[in-house]
Amino acid sequence: MVKQIEGGVTAPKGFKAACCAAGIKYVGRTDMAMVFSEKPCVSAGTFTSNVVKAACVQWDKKLVDSGEALHAVVVNSGIANACTGQEGWDACDATAVAASEALNIPAGSVAVASTGVIGMQLPVDKLTAGVKTMSTTLSDSLQAGTDASKAIMTTDTINKEIAVTFELEGKTVTLGGMSKGSGMIHPNMCTMLGFLTTDLAIEKSLLQEALSAVILDTFNMITVDGDTSTNDTLLIMANGEAGNVVIAEHGPAYDLFYEALFTVCRYLARRMAGDGEGATKLFEAKVVNASSKEDARTLSRAIVGSNLSKAAIYGCDANFGRFLCAMGYSGAQFDQNDVELFFESAAGRLQVFDHGTPLAFDEDLAVKILQAPEVTVFVDMHEGSEEAVAWGCDLTYDYVKINADYRS
Amino acid sequence: MVKQIEGGVTAPKGFKAACCAAGIKYVGRTDMAMVFSEKPCVSAGTFTSNVVKAACVQWDKKLVDSGEALHAVVVNSGIANACTGQEGWDACDATAVAASEALNIPAGSVAVASTGVIGMQLPVDKLTAGVKTMSTTLSDSLQAGTDASKAIMTTDTINKEIAVTFELEGKTVTLGGMSKGSGMIHPNMCTMLGFLTTDLAIEKSLLQEALSAVILDTFNMITVDGDTSTNDTLLIMANGEAGNVVIAEHGPAYDLFYEALFTVCRYLARRMAGDGEGATKLFEAKVVNASSKEDARTLSRAIVGSNLSKAAIYGCDANFGRFLCAMGYSGAQFDQNDVELFFESAAGRLQVFDHGTPLAFDEDLAVKILQAPEVTVFVDMHEGSEEAVAWGCDLTYDYVKINADYRS
Numbered sequence: 001m002v003k004q005i006e007g008g009v010t011a012p013k014g015f016k017a018a019c020c021a022a023g024i025k026y027v028g029r030t031d032m033a034m035v036f037s038e039k040p041c042v043s044a045g046t047f048t049s050n051v052v053k054a055a056c057v058q059w060d061k062k063l064v065d066s067g068e069a070l071h072a073v074v075v076n077s078g079i080a081n082a083c084t085g086q087e088g089w090d091a092c093d094a095t096a097v098a099a100s101e102a103l104n105i106p107a108g109s110v111a112v113a114s115t116g117v118i119g120m121q122l123p124v125d126k127l128t129a130g131v132k133t134m135s136t137t138l139s140d141s142l143q144a145g146t147d148a149s150k151a152i153m154t155t156d157t158i159n160k161e162i163a164v165t166f167e168l169e170g171k172t173v174t175l176g177g178m179s180k181g182s183g184m185i186h187p188n189m190c191t192m193l194g195f196l197t198t199d200l201a202i203e204k205s206l207l208q209e210a211l212s213a214v215i216l217d218t219f220n221m222i223t224v225d226g227d228t229s230t231n232d233t234l235l236i237m238a239n240g241e242a243g244n245v246v247i248a249e250h251g252p253a254y255d256l257f258y259e260a261l262f263t264v265c266r267y268l269a270r271r272m273a274g275d276g277e278g279a280t281k282l283f284e285a286k287v288v289n290a291s292s293k294e295d296a297r298t299l300s301r302a303i304v305g306s307n308l309s310k311a312a313i314y315g316c317d318a319n320f321g322r323f324l325c326a327m328g329y330s331g332a333q334f335d336q337n338d339v340e341l342f343f344e345s346a347a348g349r350l351q352v353f354d355h356g357t358p359l360a361f362d363e364d365l366a367v368k369i370l371q372a373p374e375v376t377v378f379v380d381m382h383e384g385s386e387e388a389v390a391w392g393c394d395l396t397y398d399y400v401k402i403n404a405d406y407r408s
Numbered sequence: 409m410v411k412q413i414e415g416g417v418t419a420p421k422g423f424k425a426a427c428c429a430a431g432i433k434y435v436g437r438t439d440m441a442m443v444f445s446e447k448p449c450v451s452a453g454t455f456t457s458n459v460v461k462a463a464c465v466q467w468d469k470k471l472v473d474s475g476e477a478l479h480a481v482v483v484n485s486g487i488a489n490a491c492t493g494q495e496g497w498d499a500c501d502a503t504a505v506a507a508s509e510a511l512n513i514p515a516g517s518v519a520v521a522s523t524g525v526i527g528m529q530l531p532v533d534k535l536t537a538g539v540k541t542m543s544t545t546l547s548d549s550l551q552a553g554t555d556a557s558k559a560i561m562t563t564d565t566i567n568k569e570i571a572v573t574f575e576l577e578g579k580t581v582t583l584g585g586m587s588k589g590s591g592m593i594h595p596n597m598c599t600m601l602g603f604l605t606t607d608l609a610i611e612k613s614l615l616q617e618a619l620s621a622v623i624l625d626t627f628n629m630i631t632v633d634g635d636t637s638t639n640d641t642l643l644i645m646a647n648g649e650a651g652n653v654v655i656a657e658h659g660p661a662y663d664l665f666y667e668a669l670f671t672v673c674r675y676l677a678r679r680m681a682g683d684g685e686g687a688t689k690l691f692e693a694k695v696v697n698a699s700s701k702e703d704a705r706t707l708s709r710a711i712v713g714s715n716l717s718k719a720a721i722y723g724c725d726a727n728f729g730r731f732l733c734a735m736g737y738s739g740a741q742f743d744q745n746d747v748e749l750f751f752e753s754a755a756g757r758l759q760v761f762d763h764g765t766p767l768a769f770d771e772d773l774a775v776k777i778l779q780a781p782e783v784t785v786f787v788d789m790h791e792g793s794e795e796a797v798a799w800g801c802d803l804t805y806d807y808v809k810i811n812a813d814y815r816s
Contacts (some may be wrong), residue, residue, distance in 0.1 A: 052571070052736030052744050083732050083744060085765040118729020119766040230733050258643050308811055315812025321526020323640050328460030336460050336491060357493040358527040397805045403716055404723025 008161030022130030025078030040069030278398030304392030416569030430538030432484030446475030686806030712800030
């Protein structure tokens with residue numbers, strides 16, 4: 001059984017974190033974070049599918065692919081280190097070298113990640129000074145994990161962290177994570193910065209397999225604005241300190257870990273969607289009885305991805321035609337005469353479309369349902385047995401405000 | 409030589425138009441339009457690729473495919489007649505029958521089109537009464553064409569019409585058109601209501617070939633919000649009254665008509681993009697030296713389609729990383745180290761990105777360029793010789809305002 005506990009990346013045994021205000025771009029707040037395990041970690045990662053990859057994404061991808069042990073991740077917010085040419089790569093290298101010297105670990109065991117403005121160079125002096133500072137303040141306290149999760153925020157309004165435990169052969173295994181992401185969020189591979197830590201002992205290939213599978217129904221199912229970032233990175237570090245027998249094959253132990261990983265990623269993904277730039281509510285689409293899993297995912301993502309749907313959710317307008325329209329251009333094939341569509345929230349449930357025909361419905365109840373902080377569009381396709389859930393947020397004046405002047 | 413003249417759908421010989429206030433949904437404005445040619449017309453059309461097709465789209469597609477002559481188009485604004493089941497189809501039929509009786513033409517020669525709220529039934533009595541009224545007020549005056557182009561507007565703030573002429577074998581051929589579209593606009597097949605009239609004599613298959621080719625670089629290259637409508641329809645009627653020898657094969661006459669058609673469609677498409685819901689400016693992306701035509705189209709469409717790019721254009725923020733990011737997730741493959749990116753407008757031209765490296769640039773000049781009413785992002789891919797242009801608009805508070813409460 002997977003159980004949620006307090007904390008984030010420092011909840012698992014042997015993981016420390018730190019953060020600092022390095023003055024990279026923001027004033028009066030922390031903007032660098034570090035996660036560290038003295039014991040070498042097996043790692044896995046998923047990265048943006050954007051052709052324009054940030055320097056740090058290229059750095060981490062190379063590192064994870066190399067199979068070398070991972071000891072530390074250094075993250076900065078404010079500047080994305082994307083579209084920065086050779087100078088951007090050199091900044092990654094300088095960061096890793098600084099961490100290597102300060103922590104007495106190989107430079108090749110240091111992952112780096114950045115988030116913020118694209119097309120601006122990182123101030124390398126401030127970056128390496130920050131690394132040195134953090135190396136002296138690393139702590140395994142839960143607070144250190146929480147502080148790290150705050151330092152990596154950009155336009156996020158809340159930090160995102162979670163930790164869960166489960167029992168394996170009488171040993172307690174812990175899995176913790178933090179993520180950030182509010183704008184430039186759209187499902188494709190994974191869409192954010194996310195860092196997961198676990199004291200589980202597991203083989204690298206199985207760790208990667210679990211991570212790659214879990215994101216399909218978690219991070220890949222969220223969207224804020226349809227823009228797939230240049231920097232999306234999800235890393236997991238497993239240091240084996242729980243003392244379980246190394247998971248080397250599929251079976252009950254793998255399944256239990258998979259469930260824990262799913263719980264953590266789903267939680268972080270939902271938190272990111274609900275904290276989308278300018279959002280006032282979490283907007284969920286659940287599609288059931290689709291003819292294939294891929295169709296279910298495509299349809300639910302199209303619903304939460306449509307600007308018109310998002311604006312209707314913001315305005316509490318039960319304009320269900322927009323959801324059907326989005327499903328129609330999603331790429332999935334279906335017959336509108338099979339479809340039923342409902343609005344759901346804590347305030348109630350209301351059917352508005354029944355097998356091709358619009359229903360007369362109670363507008364007051366519709367508004368009440370749509371005013372809730374978490375709103376679901378539930379669609380029964382009646383064409384198969386597959387289902388999927390996608391998460392987004394409403395489109396508001398504040399989204400435009402934030403993004404009409406983000407850089408300066 | 410193709411020459412622009414005054415007028416719209418009534419500019420070509422033998423075409424009449426009318427409109428009326430049928431009271432379908434709007435109050436105090438016209439909401440129905442009719443275009444009529446006593447002489448039977450060869451027709452061609454392109455329709456939405458959305459799986460959820462409005463009843464009228466299915467009606468018109470059947471009509472155009474049948475090869476029967478076309479005499480009239482009846483359009484209403486306010487209600488889209490989409491997601492309306494059998495009752496929606498019956499409304500199309502009743503409209504065509506009413507026009508057939510009033511104009512003494514076959515019901516199978518009447519196209520119908522609707523635009524407005526999805527999932528609401530049309531009031532058939534008002535619709536057929538409107539048809540009767542318009543049948544008695546048809547006029548070939550230019551004003552009648554203009555009035556028709558106003559009656560089909562929904563959230564549009566300006567009407568869109570144009571007419572051009574060219575000489576063929578000593579005969580003057582005229583081509584006119586009108587279109588509407590402001591929200592739920594995204595290139596896929598064609599994305600709007602558009603009605604073109606011409607007195608050219610041409611074979612049906614060539615008319616369809618020209619129309620299908622021209623939309624690829626005109627209507628299919630615009631986007632307002634990424635939402636491909638359920639109702640997109642572009643129809644052309646050719647009645648042959650110019651008296652030219654019927655165009656039956658490729659050659660100089662076809663090429664001249666093609667140029668005229670391109671001019672008309674490009675004009676209407678640009679007008680629609682610049683009048684996107686809530687827009688304050690026209691946002692153009694020109695991509696040159698791409699490795700394929702399809703890549704050039706994909707890249708330019710991604711730039712004008714990105715919410716983040718659109719918000720930056722609204723805020724006059726030269727945040728060029730967002731444009732590169734959008735190119736990166738577009739699906740086109742390229743190397744960022746080949747790319748140059750410029751901002752252009754009547755106020756000047758400014759390079760901001762050079763072969764993978766961001767350039768220091770004059771921020772004041774950038775703001776000046778981006779404040780113009782028509783702004784271009786110019787991208788040189790340096791990977792081939794193909795180019796494309798796409799048009800969109802900025803993302804503003806007003807877009808959210810309009811769409812948070814459009815239905816009620």
